[in-house]
Amino acid sequence: xxRRQDSALKWLVVSVMLLCMPTRPVLPFPGERPPSRSSxxxxxxxQSHLPSGxxxxxxxxxxxxxxxxxxxEQARLTEIPAPPFQESERAAAVKVLLSAVGxxxxxxxxxxxxxxxxxxxxxxxxxxxxxxxxxxxxxxxVRVHRDKSRMTAPGISDNGSGLAALVAVARALHEARxxxxxxxxxxxxxxxxxxxxxxxxxxxxDAYRERLKAVIVMDGSSIDHVTTKALASRRVxxxxxxxxxxxxxxxxxxxxxxxxxxxxxxxxxxxxPTNPRTTFNLGQIEGGTSVNSIPxxxxxxxxxxxxxxxxxxRLETALRDCVGAGVRDEMEASRDRxxxxxxxxxxxxxxxxxxxLASNSPLLATLRDADEAVHNQSRLERASTDANxxxxxxxxxxxxxxxxxxxxxxxxxxWYESEQxxxxxxxxxxxxxxxxxxxxxxx
Ligand SMILES: [Zn+2]
Numbered sequence: 001x002x003r004r005q006d007s008a009l010k011w012l013v014v015s016v017m018l019l020c021m022p023t024r025p026v027l028p029f030p031g032e033r034p035p036s037r038s039s040x041x042x043x044x045x046x047q048s049h050l051p052s053g054x055x056x057x058x059x060x061x062x063x064x065x066x067x068x069x070x071x072x073e074q075a076r077l078t079e080i081p082a083p084p085f086q087e088s089e090r091a092a093a094v095k096v097l098l099s100a101v102g103x104x105x106x107x108x109x110x111x112x113x114x115x116x117x118x119x120x121x122x123x124x125x126x127x128x129x130x131x132x133x134x135x136x137x138x139x140x141x142v143r144v145h146r147d148k149s150r151m152t153a154p155g156i157s158d159n160g161s162g163l164a165a166l167v168a169v170a171r172a173l174h175e176a177r178x179x180x181x182x183x184x185x186x187x188x189x190x191x192x193x194x195x196x197x198x199x200x201x202x203x204x205x206d207a208y209r210e211r212l213k214a215v216i217v218m219d220g221s222s223i224d225h226v227t228t229k230a231l232a233s234r235r236v237x238x239x240x241x242x243x244x245x246x247x248x249x250x251x252x253x254x255x256x257x258x259x260x261x262x263x264x265x266x267x268x269x270x271x272x273p274t275n276p277r278t279t280f281n282l283g284q285i286e287g288g289t290s291v292n293s294i295p296x297x298x299x300x301x302x303x304x305x306x307x308x309x310x311x312x313x314r315l316e317t318a319l320r321d322c323v324g325a326g327v328r329d330e331m332e333a334s335r336d337r338x339x340x341x342x343x344x345x346x347x348x349x350x351x352x353x354x355x356x357l358a359s360n361s362p363l364l365a366t367l368r369d370a371d372e373a374v375h376n377q378s379r380l381e382r383a384s385t386d387a388n389x390x391x392x393x394x395x396x397x398x399x400x401x402x403x404x405x406x407x408x409x410x411x412x413x414x415w416y417e418s419e420q421x422x423x424x425x426x427x428x429x430x431x432x433x434x435x436x437x438x439x440x441x442x443x
Pocket of ligand 1: 220
């Protein structure tokens with residue numbers, strides 16, 4: 001080997017070593033920040049909102065030492081089907097896990113699982129939540145396929161990762177014997193997805209509203225964002241009905257499917273602004289009984305969303321106008337009205353209120369401190385989550401990911417990788433305890 005080859009080889013070795021180094025630095029813990037910055041001072045220069053000490057450190061370390069256990073529980077919970085309105089079996093499994101770490105666990109009428117960790121004071125409550133339900137109907141194959149570090153299954157990330165985190169955080173606090181100042185509710189709630197219409201979170205906020213200090217929602221895995229703005233949405237079902245008849249002998253009577261198509265074509269030409277972002281989706285359409293029957297009914301489900309309440313109202317009005325016009329067009333085009341006319345209605349299936357966390361809220365400041373402590377950066381985001389309910393009532397709330405990496409949410413190819421999940425879990429733990437406060441250890 002000549003000198004040039006030798007130095008090229010050295011360069012290669014150094015490059016490979018650099019490439020192999022973790023992209024995130026080794027984790028500091030609160031109170032162990034770089035000496036250039038006071039441990040009690042955050043980026044903004046204000047007082048840190050995070051607790052510190054040996055017990056906190058023990059809880060943070062617990063996640064690192066028990067990653068395999070957390071992964072296994074995530075897979076186990078994901079394999080218990082939880083279609084919309086059928087969350088009870090998975091709820092029962094979460095109840096067992098929360099009971100095992102000394103929480104007082106109960107279930108409410110809605111089907112939520114609530115594990116109570118009593119604080120030094122019971123006057124105020126902080127909720128840490130993860131939704132139980134998936135978007136997948138009963139009968140979906142939810143077995144988890146594990147290939148090296150990757151787990152693949154419908155619902156593995158949304159919200160298998162959130163549920164696993166809920167149980168892991170409860171367990172880490174238990175093992176480290178941490179007592180919060182304010183009472184913490186560990187909540188596995190029903191009805192987050194689709195037609196569930198946030199009914200679990202609605203029931204909880206209704207029950208605890210007077211004492212509710214803040215809500216921290218864990219949904220999915222990604223820790224690169226924090227949802228502080230609640231996206232308002234409305235879901236409606238259009239139903240058009242008519243006399244129905246034979247395709248040949250009754251030809252010419254008004255046809256509900258024709259009317260629905262006429263109205264839909266008008267509606268999808270509606271212009272919506274990109275700012276404020278406003279969207280619609282014709283998501284489900286059904287009707288008719290056979291190819292040679294004039295249907296007596298047609299149905300369409302539509303999802304409407306906007307960053308602006310005014311735009312949302314405008315969009316729903318446009319849908320109503322378009323369907324009305326489609327029905328009128330079909331009636332005018334029909335040449336036989338003797339058997340009856342078309343009727344139509346628009347039913348509200350779900351409505352998610354909007355809202356926004358104040359930029360100077362203590363909860364956001366605490367999350368920012370937690371981000372800094374685990375060397376994470378996150379951007380503010382608007383989304384439709386369980387946090388909509390508290391945010392719409394002016395209660396501090398955020399929705400964050402539980403750590404690790406995931407993708408393909410709401411698809412059969414959904415996947416999750418737990419590498420570095422402890423960073424997300426530590427971020428949750430610090431944000432939770434920074435908000436609840438911790439009873440100081442007596443030295
Ligand atoms: Zn989710």
